Amino acid sequence: MLLFVVFSFNGFAFTLSEKAVVSIITCSPGNEMYSVYGHSAIRVKDPALNYDVAFNYGIFDFSSPNFLYRFCAGQTDYLLGAYRFNDFLNEYRHDKRSVFEQEINLTAQEKQVVVDFLVWNAQPENRVYRYNFFFDNCATRVRDVIANNVNGGITYTDKASHKTLRTLIKDYHGKLLWLNFGIDFLVAADSDREATLEEEMFLPDYVMNHFATAKRNDNNKLIAQPVKVLYLAPEQKQGPTWIWGPLVVFSFLLLVVAYFTYKQFRNGELKPALDIILYGINGLGGLLLTWFTIYSEHPAMSPNYNLMWLVPxxxxxxxxxxxKKWRPAVRYYHLVFAAWMIVFFASASFLPQKFHPVFFILAATFFIRALAHSLLIFKSLKAARK
Structure with missing residues (x-):
């Protein structure tokens, strides 16, 4: 969905000829995190005027001040860029990403309205918009530019997928296991509701598929011509990625923690170093999630029930x-934490949020340590009564 360079466009209003064509362009997903969901754009081609331009709503300036912070906070400004379609197509050929075109059945007047709007929207003073991953991105902008400028509107005749927002994006993660893990970490309960047909068009493939069967309301004819392949990328094979995926990494961590905890427990003393590392990770994770929940403007960031097992x-x-002198004051935190983890394990299947399987492995890692401390506390209290 994203491109990392900013293009300038010195466009001006002009009158299209009768040969003008307006198309939706859909690009297949790439292998990088920023391209994993694919991309949408609008092509305006007029052979009589030697005009062939791609209008691309997926551009942002990576070098803008405080970009990383603004991206995390959901305050990223994207913009519409316009440039030669051949340059656009060559970029995707270079990245080995397939490109598809759907010519839109518009009247001459509607084509003119669309291009006038796009040229106006691409001006420096008009091209910036506040990006919203689920509800306002390169795909939804393309959908709306076309749908909002058809006289009488259009009707989508096929059915929604009945998938949740989370499931829709997870379908694209494939072998990007760490991306899948990170998305489940940050995206909260609101993403686990079923998406409407229009909402699922935040993904370019769904824009292409729904427009393929959509009809104009004024004449009940299809709004789009059959999909045409402009470039078909060769199939790319990937080696196994699960070896270094989160499941293997955190399962190994669980075994290591369990081994050292059991060894120390048998000796009757749990060393504080491992406690500091594990509780520190747990607390920092909880603090990070709390920040996203409270301050981020990204959709579906709150409420995040991962705060059930990541405790600030x-x-x-x-x-x-x-x-050392303060340690007695927090001795019973282990008991409270262990009890809270039991509540999480018992209630997880009833909560309105789907959890990544690895989260239970991580929760078990923290729980093992807290449980071992709790057992030693009970043991010492029992001995004190004798």
Whole structure:
């Protein structure tokens, strides 16, 4: 969906000829994180005027001030760029990403309205918009430019997929296991509701598929010509990625923690170093999620039930635990934390959010440590009563 360079466009209003064509362009997903969901654009071609331009709503300036912070906060400004279609097509050929075209059945007046709007929208003072991953991106903008400028509107005749927003994006993650893990970490309960037909068109493939069967309301004819292949990329084979995926990595971490915890438990003393690392990770993760939940403008970031197993208070526990004289004050935090993890495990299947399977492995890793401490506490309390 994204391109990392900003193009300038010195366009001006002009009158299309009778040979003008307006098309929706759909590009297949790429292998990079920013391209994994594909891309949509609008092509305006007029052979009589030697005009062939791609209008692309997926552009942002990576070098803009505080870009990373603004992206995390959901304050990223995207913009519409317009440039020669051959340059656009060659870029996707270079990246080995297939490109498809759907000519849109518009009247001459509608084509003129569309191109007038696009030329106006591509001007420097008009081209910037606030990006919203699910509801306002390169695909939804293309959908709306066409649908909103058809006299009488259009009707989508096929059915929605009945998938949730989370499932829709996970279909594209494939072998990008860490991306899949990260998305499930940040995207919250609101993404687990079923998307409407129009909402699922935040993905370029769904724009292409729904427009293929959509009809004009004024004459009940199809709004789009059959899909034409402009470039078909060769099939790319990928080696196994699961070896270094989160499932293997965190399963190994669980075994390591379980081994050292069991060994220390048998000796009757759990070393504080491992506690500080594990509770520190748990607390920092919870603090990060709390920030996204409260401050990020990205959709579907709140409420995030991953805060059931990532507890910000664990960070405070670590701070206190570092001071030896303060340790008795937080001794019973292990009991509280262990009990809270049990509540999470028991309630997870009833919560309105789907959890990545690896999250249960991570929760179990933290729980093992807290449980071992709890057992030692009960053991010492029992001995004190004798």
């Amino acid at each position: 208070a664990s960070l405070l526990f670590v701070v206190v635990r570092l001071r």
